[in-house]
Amino acid sequence: MTAEPTGTGTRSEELKLDAYLPYRLSVASNAVSGLIARAYQDRFALTVPQWRVICVLAEDGGLTQGQIVARTVMDKVTVSRAAQGLLTRRLVARSDHQADGRSHVLALTKEGASLHAEIAPLALAYEAALISGLAPEEVGLLKRLLARLQAAAGQLSGDAAPPPA
Template identity: 55%
Template sequence: MTKMSPHNALILDKFLPYRLSVASNAVSSRISSSYRKRFGLRIPEWRLITILAETDRATPASLGDATRMDKIAISRAAATLIERGLVTAADNPADGRSHFLSLTEDGRALYADIAPMALATEAQLFTGLSKQECATLEALLRRIEAAALSGDSD
């Protein structure tokens, strides 16, 4: 058994992937709590609503690519939103195994309520950062994401 020196020891609280995960979970938890109370939505559902508002329509596969959520989470969220009358599904003539999801009028109205709340939460979370720091953080997160996506999937 190799003995770890202080220089090569993994200290979880200092491990950047862990810090990113903890920060992400804290932000998601805060958002989830308010969206669940006010709109009856879980995080995967509000993500789908937001993507569909931005894209007009999308396949479950493209929603998975955009959100990095797995197929099961996409399927469950879509089924819930369809059941609530917030999303519709239409056949995809180019692929008989797939379908397009789109927001209904009620879904668009809900998005119109969610968007200002999301932006207010974002502003509140980043109150202590300058505009330049926010821009730098976004750029760094995009670089980390790109590096993670381009790495080997061992």
């Protein structure tokens, strides 16, 4: 069940799109994702979801598609399409899940790990360029605030996760 916020209902609370935080977050996210997506697509022929799958497999090792969905907060169809594209390019391999015969485990191949090692420095360079105008304490604050907003959204949607540290 989802919680529904209550408003005061006063007319003084006019919605101004450019001042509306969910809109600003979406616009910023789209701008950053678009920038990075072009780089991944142009240089490595990867979509952003494919890159996210590669990253989580590089960080966490073999995972099921369900675990990747939970870890990346991408929907099942997006993860499935990303995984299929990576399987076709032999960047990931699929093996049977030992405990669940209906599930498979995805893991990076040697080629996938090599591609991750090549792209990771570029991803970090983009991040550094994006935050170059912020002081280190501002970056830390931004990360903490984003985690809190994500947790609040999860609680409102009924997908509450533990509060961020």
